[in-house]
Amino acid sequence: MAKYKGALPQLSDKLFLTAGGLETTLIFHQGVELPYFAAFILMDAEDGEARLAExxxxxxxxxxxxxxxxxLDTxxxxxxxxxxxxxxxxxxALDVVNRRSIEMLIRLRERFETPASPMVISGTIGPRGDGYRPDDMMSVEEAQAYHSAQIASFAASDADMVAAFTLSYAAEAIGIVRAATEAGMPVAISFTLETDGRLATGMSLRDAVAAIDDATGGAAAYFEINCAHPTHFTQAFETDxxxxQRLxxxxxxxxxxxxxELDASPDLDAGDPGELGxxxxxxxxxYGQFTVLGGCCGTDHRHVEQICLACTADEARAA
Known part of the structure; x- marks a missing residue:
């Protein structure tokens, strides 16, 4: 059964890391072909599951x-x-691969978890369409119905929670939160933001969080930002x-x-890991409530190491 579903430990003050940009690492560093940026197909490839696990x-x-x-994200x-x-x-086939990905992470948790390092298993959900361009937006009801199948697969497994990434408009997020709540799954919502700190629709992050909480009674466990650089989104925090605190x-x-620019680029811009940290x-x-720290496109273990070093050094000095 799910270990942390009833009480997510990352809602405490303890720091939690996540992985970096899985798809960009596989494509640009390991030469793996991923049509449509779909890493899950490796679950059915020779040695693919082992590659993902390692x-x-x-x-x-x-x-x-x-x-x-x-x-641990699927x-x-x-x-x-x-x-x-x-x-x-x-x-x-999708139901099978979603459940198998949870089983893979359970084995990883058995291998690495310690009392000092709790490890939460999270089922990853992506947008129905392009995370950068919300050209064909769904209603809340359509989004709830659409994403309920994948959420049901995770709910039938030993996943602790689900998390939706690179969302670009509020209605899809509301639908996901409602579907997860109906399935009894804790859910985190992560938006991708443009260089002006807003969603692709032009909605502010503040208004998006408020709209989702208002429509769902604050049912999301928390919110995240992914697939944008800090220089793009810190301006979104400047409103009172x-x-x-929901982030x-x-x-x-x-x-x-x-x-x-990233869409049109043939190369990988890995930035500066130390600067990112x-x-x-x-x-x-x-904003000390940010306790879940990791990377997205272009990041790998070097970036997460630097994030870890920079943030734990601050914690050590505070202690």
């Missing part, structure tokens, strides 16, 4: 070595109906209000490029 293990080792918690960002159909997966997770891009440290000095 990639995740690199980050779990960093967390364990530093006495921090860790969020490689299922694209494992929903529309993307699955493009890749030859029907509903039954208790809403900012707990940072999973930034390594690159300062815009989403349009210091930027996380500076954010936490002002």
């Amino acid at each position: 990639e995740c293990a690199r980050f779990a080792e960093i967390a364990r070595g530093s006495g921090l918690g860790f969020i 490689p299922t960002w694209r494992a929903n109906r529309d993307w699955g159909e493009k890749l030859g997966y029907n509903a039954a 209000g208790a809403w900012i 707990r997770g940072l999973r930034a891009n390594a690159s300062k490029r815009s989403h349009a 210091r930027e996380y440290r500076d954010i936490r000095r002002r």
